[in-house]
Amino acid sequence: MNLISPRVAPILLLCISNVFMTFAWYGHLKFKDRPLIAIILVSWGIALLEYCFAVPANRIGSSVYSAPQLKAIQEVITLSIFAIFTVTYLGQRFTINHAIGFALIAGGAFFLFRDSL
Known part of the structure; x- marks a missing residue:
């Protein structure tokens, strides 16, 4: 039994993944004094966590959303979190x-989503 609807689960997972990705891509801007290679490695590690949420989100979401719809959801979430x-x-x-x-x-x-509404 699924605890969360396949329509809601990808949205929640994409929210979590985007928090990680935002920190991976932009969090280092507060640490401009750190060596670039260190920033890249830390960002890569954070991005790995992001993938642990994004991949399942898209896998689950593909059962109810098209790929363009999943991308649109991800972009709106990204903009909001950013x-x-x-x-x-x-x-x-x-x-x-x-x-x-x-x-x-x-x-x-x-x-x-217009055709789905």
């Missing part, structure tokens, strides 16, 4: 222009 990360971890401003740009990208996901 916006939070930018403000909370990097301490950078999130402007109205950022919000509009992200909303336009997220709006594209609507068309990938």
